[in-house]
Amino acid sequence: MSKYKKTIIGSTILLLILLASCLYPLYGPTNFNHMNFIEDNHGNVIGKPPFPPSVSHLFGTSRNGEDMFWLLLYGAKFTLITSFTVALLRVLFGGVFGLFLSLWAPFLKSLFKDFFLAFRYIPSLLIAVILMAPIVGNFNDVPIASLVTCQIIILVFLGIPTATLMTVDITDELLKTSFVQSSFLMGASKFHIARRQLLPFICSYSVLFMVQQLLSTLQIIMHLGIFGYFLGGLNRAGIFGWDDPQGPPTPATLSFEWAGLIGQGFKDFNLAPWTVFTPVLGFFLVIVIVNMIKKEIENNILGLETTKWGKKRKQASSVKQFGVPLNTFELINKE
Amino acid sequence: MNSILQFIIRLVVIISGFLFTFNLPHFFCIENNKIRLSFQVFLNWVKEDFLTLMQLKGPNYLEYLNVLPIAESYEYTMTILATSLLLVFFLAILTAVCVLLTPRRVQNRLKNVINFFEAVPDLLVIFLLQFLVIFLFKKTGLKIFQLYGIFGAKPYFIPVVTVSFLPFFLLLQFLIKVMTEEQNQHYVVYLRAKGIGMVRILLVHIFRNIFPLLLLQLRVIVWVILANIYLIEYMFNLNGFTKVFQKNIFLLKDFPMLIVCLVMLAIPLVAVETVGLLLTKKLNGKESARL
Numbered sequence: 237m238s239k240y241k242k243t244i245i246g247s248t249i250l251l252l253i254l255l256a257s258c259l260y261p262l263y264g265p266t267n268f269n270h271m272n273f274i275e276d277n278h279g280n281v282i283g284k285p286p287f288p289p290s291v292s293h294l295f296g297t298s299r300n301g302e303d304m305f306w307l308l309l310y311g312a313k314f315t316l317i318t319s320f321t322v323a324l325l326r327v328l329f330g331g332v333f334g335l336f337l338s339l340w341a342p343f344l345k346s347l348f349k350d351f352f353l354a355f356r357y358i359p360s361l362l363i364a365v366i367l368m369a370p371i372v373g374n375f376n377d378v379p380i381a382s383l384v385t386c387q388i389i390i391l392v393f394l395g396i397p398t399a400t401l402m403t404v405d406i407t408d409e410l411l412k413t414s415f416v417q418s419s420f421l422m423g424a425s426k427f428h429i430a431r432r433q434l435l436p437f438i439c440s441y442s443v444l445f446m447v448q449q450l451l452s453t454l455q456i457i458m459h460l461g462i463f464g465y466f467l468g469g470l471n472r473a474g475i476f477g478w479d480d481p482q483g484p485p486t487p488a489t490l491s492f493e494w495a496g497l498i499g500q501g502f503k504d505f506n507l508a509p510w511t512v513f514t515p516v517l518g519f520f521l522v523i524v525i526v527n528m529i530k531k532e533i534e535n536n537i538l539g540l541e542t543t544k545w546g547k548k549r550k551q552a553s554s555v556k557q558f559g560v561p562l563n564t565f566e567l568i569n570k571e
Numbered sequence: 572m573n574s575i576l577q578f579i580i581r582l583v584v585i586i587s588g589f590l591f592t593f594n595l596p597h598f599f600c601i602e603n604n605k606i607r608l609s610f611q612v613f614l615n616w617v618k619e620d621f622l623t624l625m626q627l628k629g630p631n632y633l634e635y636l637n638v639l640p641i642a643e644s645y646e647y648t649m650t651i652l653a654t655s656l657l658l659v660f661f662l663a664i665l666t667a668v669c670v671l672l673t674p675r676r677v678q679n680r681l682k683n684v685i686n687f688f689e690a691v692p693d694l695l696v697i698f699l700l701q702f703l704v705i706f707l708f709k710k711t712g713l714k715i716f717q718l719y720g721i722f723g724a725k726p727y728f729i730p731v732v733t734v735s736f737l738p739f740f741l742l743l744q745f746l747i748k749v750m751t752e753e754q755n756q757h758y759v760v761y762l763r764a765k766g767i768g769m770v771r772i773l774l775v776h777i778f779r780n781i782f783p784l785l786l787l788q789l790r791v792i793v794w795v796i797l798a799n800i801y802l803i804e805y806m807f808n809l810n811g812f813t814k815v816f817q818k819n820i821f822l823l824k825d826f827p828m829l830i831v832c833l834v835m836l837a838i839p840l841v842a843v844e845t846v847g848l849l850l851t852k853k854l855n856g857k858e859s860a861r862l
Contacts (some may be wrong), residue, residue, distance in 0.1 A: 350581050351588035357837035359798035362816075363592070366829070369820055370596040382606045386599045393595065458694055459802060498694070502806065509702055516695050527690035 242532045246525040250316065253522075257313035264306055289510055296510035298501065304514045307492050312518070314493035318388060318467055319457060323449040325392045327442050330399020335434070337400065338407040339426050345404060352397035360394050360452075361459050367394070368465040380468050380491070387467060391456065395449055402445065403438070410437055440537050447530040451523065458519050461495025462502060468493065494518050586624070589830060590617050620826040639815050645835060647725055648800060648812040652839055654727070655735035655796055660789070663739055667746035668773050671754075682747060688740040693799055696736050697806065704729060725810060734799045738792045745788050746781075753777045783854055786847035793843050797836065812836070 289296040295304035337345055349356075354363065367390050372383065410416060416433050424432075457467065468491035494515040501511035597616040599606045670681050750773065753759065762772050804813035816832050819825065 347580075347584050350584040352592070353585050353588055354592055354833065357840050358833055359794060359801065361798050362801060362833075362836070366593055366820055367596050371599060386596075386606060390596065455692065458692060462694070462802065462806060505698070505701065506705055509698075512698055513702075516692070516698055519692055520690075520695050523692055524690045531686075 239536050240532065243529045246529045249525055250522065253312050254316050257309055257311070257316070260306075260310050260313075264310065265303075288508070295514045296508070298497075298511050299504060299508065304497075304511065307497060308494065308514055308518050311492035311494055311497060311515075314467060314491050315454075315457065315495065316522070318384070318391075318493070319450055319453040322388055322391045322395070322453045323446050325388075326395035326399050326449045326453075327446045329392065329396050330445070331403050331438060331442055333396070333400040334403025335407060335430060335438070338404045338411065339430060348397075349401070355394075355397040361456060364390070364394055364456055364460055365463055365465070368460060368463075372465045384468050387465075391453060394456070395452065399445060399449065406437070406441055407434060410434055444530070444533050444537055447526060447533060450526055451530065454519065454523055454526070457495045458498065458516075459495075461497075461499035464499050466493070466496035466499055467491060468496070590620055590624075593826075593829065594620060623825070624827050624830070639818065640810075641812075641815055641835075644810055644812045644815050647810065648804070649839070651727065651730050651734060651800055651811070652793070652796055655731045655738070656789075656793060658731065659735045659739045659742055659792060659796070662735075663742040663746055664778075666743055667750060668770065670743075670747055671750055671773060672769060685740055685744050685747065688737070689744060691737065693737050693802065697733050697803065700729065700733050700736075726807075730800070730803050730807070730809065733803055734796055737799070738795045741795065742788065742792055746785070749781045749784055750777055753781060783847075783851045786850055790840065790843050790847065793840055797839065 287297045287301075295308070297303055298307065337348060368387070371386050371390070410433075416429060419429055419433060460466075497515040498512055498519075501508070501515070505512050594613060594616045597613045598608060598610070600609055600612045670678060670685075673681065754777070759772060759777065762776060763769075800811070801813050803809065804811040805817070812832075812835070816836070819828050819832055
């Protein structure tokens, strides 16, 4: 288990954050330490939100007067659970499609690539923006659960072509190996091969895929926040003091998930940078942890399995050991 | 004959792929504050988009092509892309060589630093640079760098720096990894035994061997830069191609225009890929080229 030390520590931290966020209603203030105006003794207003970071508000407050730290803690669960679900579903669907494509329908491979040509040449952020626009682009009163479901479906869809093609690549590599070939020669059915020979490999690879997809999902959720497509939709109440009297209210996030916090704060960046930096740093922390996990899994899987990298590394290290240690030669005829 | 048939099939599949992908949200239609799954609405949208796409000689076909400032904005965006690509390319090679020339212990530390940057989200970099520029402005009162694209301004410096920051580290990390692996090869050992200097080995001999790999990696770099440009142009309100694109999505909703915009955005990637394929083909003499 010592091989996965970092993974265990990292996932424990993530789980703790998630747990703390889920249990928030039990201990946290329901109004996020709301603080509207500061008045002096004579009742004159001497300050209004957003307040910069101070002792009472370690990360400052948002423009609505809520403490950023509590907001961040409260919103963590939505961000984490959504990205995790999306990553899991992407790998699941991608894996199943990929296995099907390369085992039973190899002729469909090129058609599949052509069908999803857009995903090869256009950054997924652009596609995400186009696809999200009809659903969360405007204010609506759809129940939050169904809205989030739609968003998750779209986010999953964005990753499926890549995940499928990656699975196809790996499965094709595996099908060329000698143990699969000899299994075919002995008359094994395709299903049998998939179950007995490919599944162990696919299982270990899918963990790695999932971590990679988790990273890309986190990135894309964060970017969508900038464009104002918050998870869970927009809050009509808007942001205090930022309303355009004639136009629609400036959208605020309904669920307080992190991307939404970035999105609602970023127009305010010049005046109150802490409202943006706090959620971005939150993302940074999570991404660093996930990346650490990814690195370790990558090292363990790709280093141990007989892939190209592993072979190369072994060869490279064995080159240096060619030399014979000193004093190991002994003359036979010592006279 | 067979190849023509294949070409037609591919074309049909590609177009239907576009139609499917970009009409996907219409599966969920919002009605009376409820989301309803309907295949019918989706089909209608697909049919409508297909028809607008097919009426090549209609009066309204691609009319916005003349209305929107496409050429100007496209030029601006592509200038940023090309500048940062060149910057990233040469700077990364230079830095990689410098890092590999340092002693082993320093090298390992530098590698750790570079690996760390892989995890930094691009938004953090953008915000930090923005913060720095504003901080400088507030402290010195001098407007050294133009940040926002208001009043038709076209800043170059800050967008290029912001956009190339993370791709630089990405390419640097890749180069160092590949070059370190190459250093264990027999021919490098032989060259060193012959007494050829490390700079020459790195720049001439190793570089020649990793060049195909580098070309393949450039595709990823262009991809990242494009995504970053899109973000930056939106955030700093620059008058780039993104604005045309944005207008098209939200106001015009014209399907043929959307495709034209997407294809225009994809041109740099396709170009890099084609150049890479052609060069690798020339170098290796095999590997079939395919879009």
